[in-house]
Amino acid sequence: MTSLPARQGWRGWLTDPNPRSRRQARLGQAWLAWLRIRRNGLAMLGLAIVGLLLLTALLAPLIAPHDPVVQDLSRRLQPPGTPGFLLGTDDFGRDILSRIIWGSRVTLYIIALVAVTAPVLGLMIGTVSGYFGGWVDAVLMRLTDIFMAFPRLILALALVAVLGPGIFNAVLAIALTAWPPYARVARAETLTVRNSDYIAAVRLQGASHLRIIAGHIVPMCLPSVIIRVTLDMAGVILIAAGLGFLGLGVQPPMPEWGQMISAGRKFLFEQWWIPTMPGLAIFLVSLGFNLLGDGLRDVLDPRSAPK
Amino acid sequence: MSPLLEVQNLRVTFDTETGPVEAVRGVSFSLGRERLGIVGESGSGKTMTGRSVLRLIRPPGRIQADRMVFDGHDLMTAGEREMRALRGKRIGMVMQDPKYSLNPVMNVGDQLTEGLRRRDGLGRADARAKALAALEAVQIRNPERVLTAYPHELSGGMGQRVMIAMMLIPEPDLLIADEPTSALDVTVQAEVLSILDRLVRDRGMGLIFISHDLRLVARFCDRVLVMYKGKIVEEIAAGRLMQAQHPYTQGLLNCLPRIGGSRAALPVLDRSGGWAQEGTQ
Amino acid sequence: MAMIDIQGLSVTFRSKGHEVRAVEDVSLSVAAQESYGLVGESGSGKSTILRAICGLAPVSAGRILIDGKPLPQGRAFSRQVQMVFQDPYASLHPRHTIDRTLSEPLAIHGLPGSDAKVVQALQDVGLPPAFRFRYPHQLSGGQRQRVAIARALMLEPKILLLDEPTSALDASVQAEVLNLLNRLRAERGLTFLMVSHDLAVIDHMCDRVLVMQHGRAVEELARADLANARMQTGYARSLFEASADRLMETK
Numbered sequence: 001m002t003s004l005p006a007r008q009g010w011r012g013w014l015t016d017p018n019p020r021s022r023r024q025a026r027l028g029q030a031w032l033a034w035l036r037i038r039r040n041g042l043a044m045l046g047l048a049i050v051g052l053l054l055l056t057a058l059l060a061p062l063i064a065p066h067d068p069v070v071q072d073l074s075r076r077l078q079p080p081g082t083p084g085f086l087l088g089t090d091d092f093g094r095d096i097l098s099r100i101i102w103g104s105r106v107t108l109y110i111i112a113l114v115a116v117t118a119p120v121l122g123l124m125i126g127t128v129s130g131y132f133g134g135w136v137d138a139v140l141m142r143l144t145d146i147f148m149a150f151p152r153l154i155l156a157l158a159l160v161a162v163l164g165p166g167i168f169n170a171v172l173a174i175a176l177t178a179w180p181p182y183a184r185v186a187r188a189e190t191l192t193v194r195n196s197d198y199i200a201a202v203r204l205q206g207a208s209h210l211r212i213i214a215g216h217i218v219p220m221c222l223p224s225v226i227i228r229v230t231l232d233m234a235g236v237i238l239i240a241a242g243l244g245f246l247g248l249g250v251q252p253p254m255p256e257w258g259q260m261i262s263a264g265r266k267f268l269f270e271q272w273w274i275p276t277m278p279g280l281a282i283f284l285v286s287l288g289f290n291l292l293g294d295g296l297r298d299v300l301d302p303r304s305a306p307k
Numbered sequence: 308m309s310p311l312l313e314v315q316n317l318r319v320t321f322d323t324e325t326g327p328v329e330a331v332r333g334v335s336f337s338l339g340r341e342r343l344g345i346v347g348e349s350g351s352g353k354t355m356t357g358r359s360v361l362r363l364i365r366p367p368g369r370i371q372a373d374r375m376v377f378d379g380h381d382l383m384t385a386g387e388r389e390m391r392a393l394r395g396k397r398i399g400m401v402m403q404d405p406k407y408s409l410n411p412v413m414n415v416g417d418q419l420t421e422g423l424r425r426r427d428g429l430g431r432a433d434a435r436a437k438a439l440a441a442l443e444a445v446q447i448r449n450p451e452r453v454l455t456a457y458p459h460e461l462s463g464g465m466g467q468r469v470m471i472a473m474m475l476i477p478e479p480d481l482l483i484a485d486e487p488t489s490a491l492d493v494t495v496q497a498e499v500l501s502i503l504d505r506l507v508r509d510r511g512m513g514l515i516f517i518s519h520d521l522r523l524v525a526r527f528c529d530r531v532l533v534m535y536k537g538k539i540v541e542e543i544a545a546g547r548l549m550q551a552q553h554p555y556t557q558g559l560l561n562c563l564p565r566i567g568g569s570r571a572a573l574p575v576l577d578r579s580g581g582w583a584q585e586g587t588q
Numbered sequence: 589m590a591m592i593d594i595q596g597l598s599v600t601f602r603s604k605g606h607e608v609r610a611v612e613d614v615s616l617s618v619a620a621q622e623s624y625g626l627v628g629e630s631g632s633g634k635s636t637i638l639r640a641i642c643g644l645a646p647v648s649a650g651r652i653l654i655d656g657k658p659l660p661q662g663r664a665f666s667r668q669v670q671m672v673f674q675d676p677y678a679s680l681h682p683r684h685t686i687d688r689t690l691s692e693p694l695a696i697h698g699l700p701g702s703d704a705k706v707v708q709a710l711q712d713v714g715l716p717p718a719f720r721f722r723y724p725h726q727l728s729g730g731q732r733q734r735v736a737i738a739r740a741l742m743l744e745p746k747i748l749l750l751d752e753p754t755s756a757l758d759a760s761v762q763a764e765v766l767n768l769l770n771r772l773r774a775e776r777g778l779t780f781l782m783v784s785h786d787l788a789v790i791d792h793m794c795d796r797v798l799v800m801q802h803g804r805a806v807e808e809l810a811r812a813d814l815a816n817a818r819m820q821t822g823y824a825r826s827l828f829e830a831s832a833d834r835l836m837e838t839k
Contacts, residue, residue, distance in 0.1 A: 001626075017722070018718035018719065018721070018722065019685075019722070020721065021721060022685055022687060022688070022721060024721065024813065025685050025721040025722070025723065029723065050689050065694055088752045117760065136696040196678055197674075197675065197678045198678065198679050198680055198682075199620065199680035200642075200644055200671075200673070200679075201671070201679055201736075201739065201740075202669055202681075202692060203644075204642055204666055204669075205666045205670075205671060205692065205696050205697075205739075205742075206662055206663035206665070206666035206667075206693075206696050206697065207682040207692070211696065213693075214686075219681075219683045219684075220682075248621065271634035340664070340752060348758035348759065348761075349729070349758055349762065355602070463630065469639075472711065485645075492629035493629070493827065493830040494629065494826065494827070494830050495629075497830055510740055519758060519759065520759075521759070522833040522834065523833070525805070525833075526833055559759055559760060560761065562762070562763035563757055563759055563788065563792075563834070564760075564763075564766065564788045564789055564791065564830065565788055565791075565792075565834060566787055566788050566791045566814065566815055566828075566834050567791065567814075567815030568655050568788075568791070568792065569815070570770075570792060572767045572770065572771075573766060573767055574763070574764035575760065575763050575764050575767065576760035577722035578762070
């Protein structure tokens with residue numbers, strides 16, 4: 001872009017009041033949102049924690065000091081601070097720090113899979129339900145009610161029991177139980193949007209239902225759903241950990257935080273660090289997502305946005 | 308006689324991401340027991356001026372003034388406690404849309420009597436009698452029924468009258484009405500105005516009438532301040548508004564369509580004059 | 589032949605058992621390239637008539653003919669009739685750029701030349717081309733209403749339904765938008781059906797006006813009758829008298 005004054009650089013490009021393309025306009029809006037979230041200290045802390053999780057998972061082979069699955073019974077039950085074993089070792093002599101680092105990959109895998117499945121399903125069901133109303137709404141919402149009526153963990157348990165234990169089935173179970181709240185949120189947003197003038201205007205232009213829902217209604221529901229997803233991530237991690245704890249999620253010897261707690265619980269009184277360290281990891285990541293979700297609400301929610 | 312309200316060099320500044328923005332830039336006026344109109348277009352700072360008198364500007368907004376005195380009370384130095392005692396009781400405010408100013412989950416009677424019972428310690432029966440009298444004063448024909456109604460059961464005009472009645476119960480000395488009739492139909496508008504008019508004359512109340520409608524203000528007020536971009540560009544007796552000197556006031560008057568007027572293109576406000584450029588960012 | 593011909597139109601909203609008759613037995617006819625006004629207070633049903641034409645309100649009786657034919661359905665309709673809404677803050681999608689808002693009708697109808705047409709449309713309504721990729725919140729009320737007018741004209745309709753197009757705007761901006769609408773009508777031979785509560789705006793814009801009250805037609809007035817206060821009914825007269833300050837002052 002040679003037409004830009006050099007002194008403004010990319011910042012000037014982003015905040016240009018007269019963007020030259022759709023992409024520039026969109027990036028400019030994202031930049032403003034970033035400026036707003038940057039002023040929120042707690043949200044930045046949350047973002048840092050989530051970023052740390054991403055980095056840890058990405059670099060696990062490089063930063064983990066030991067192999068997470070190789071057993072060495074001569075070094076079992078070392079307390080934290082033992083040279084070479086910062087967080088101690090478990091009952092098979094495996095380094096807990098390395099297991100937590102490798103376990104972050106599993107956690108991230110679960111989070112990512114749930115985040116791309118449940119909200120999409122919820123968004124589809126919610127917007128269709130809210131947009132069409134009538135019997136479509138009645139059927140879809142009763143279906144949502146049925147899924148909501150079951151306690152999440154119990155339903156996930158039942159699904160895993162049927163499908164067999166394993167990480168993919170655990171994710172599937174979580175996703176199938178996690179969508180109803182998103183459907184509710186999306187439907188509520190759709191109901192406030194669907195009678196607005198800008199929807200009436202595009203309908204008058206002859207737009208199809210699909211175009212109206214996908215192009216005009218979904219963008220209005222997206223912020224609420226994203227906020228909700230971020231806030232729910234803590235719950236997803238805990239359910240995944242719960243399934244692992246019950247032996248229905250990730251199967252040993254693959255390191256997974258919940259299953260690590262489960263395996264370590266019999267040592268809780270004598271070797272407290274074995275269940276505590278993965279517990280702290282779960283706590284930290286859940287906290288990070290919650291803080292980020294709260295911050296995103298301030299930035300994305302149109303109701304709280306400054307005029 | 309000293310004026311009821313005196314404002315000197317009032318400034319309202321908002322700190323935004325892109326730096327401070329001045330909504331009101333050095334406004335001075337004084338008000339006796341009269342009807343003062345403040346007119347201007349959106350963004351002229353007329354609403355902020357009205358709110359500043361009650362110190363109802365939320366952060367990041369800031370109020371500064373050399374002097375802002377209401378009946379001996381210095382509004383700039385008054386504590387929050389003193390302001391609370393003034394708000395409602397001595398200075399009332401009516402907003403544009405009654406829908407957002409009335410509590411939707413409380414019936415009208417409870418909202419009207421709440422202040423009387425809590426602040427003035429009146430009994431249930433006394434408070435009710437006062438509320439009924441206030442509703443009658445704003446020309447509500449069946450006040451008993453309105454007392455038990457919820458805000459959503461009232462029409463726009465009725466809701467606005469209830470708002471005015473609510474503000475009038477403590478018998479304030481000054482009423483700030485911000486676009487009180489803009490949401491109403493023309494025929495209802497006339498009634499609400501005549502209610503306000505009678506209150507100023509009978510009770511000797513001071514009234515600040517904020518509106519975008521020049522013709523309405525000309526008809527209704529004694530004196531008019533015309534605001535543009537946070538400044539008063541012209542102060543004029545309402546009766547002489549049609550002979551206004553300032554190009555902005557003239558422009559605003561000329562660009563209005565008139566019944567029986569020409570169908571040629573309406574004259575458009577010319578913002579190229581020096582008055583429009585001065586001090587803009 | 590009449591461009592818009594409405595006979596015995598009734599609109600009834602049903603909700604939770606009780607019926608609200610928003611429009612009752614209204615007939616009107618608008619000639620091609622005429623500008624016709626609907627005036628009345630809130631709840632008089634004037635906006636509901638526009639919505640009924642667009643199929644956004646349930647018609648319970650009567651018929652609506654456009655250009656002598658029954659209301660065309662779907663996309664054919666949108667190439668004949670478009671609407672400009674009252675509140676420019678609510679009628680543009682807050683998360684779409686102006687470019688997307690204006691090119692959407694072309695995309696729906698599969699029309700080519702989107703780029704050039706969007707630039708031309710902005711120019712036609714007096715907006716600088718630099719505004720093309722702005723979002724609605726970066727525009728003032730008047731600029732937004734210009735975008736809404738440009739959007740309504742993208743499909744080159746014959747009829748423009750105007751629902752209080754300037755009541756949310758400042759007086760000086762109102763003049764600009766009214767001038768723009770009049771210019772576009774002259775240039776493109778548009779037929780206007782315009783709703784307003786402001787008799788002065790109606791008088792400036794419309795050749796004939798229908799006064800409405802409580803969903804019924806009260807009286808139809810030609811422009812000359814309005815200016816000279818030749819009303820037959822009491823309601824039309826009271827409406828006129830309440831707008832007395834909007835009369836041309838006689839010096």
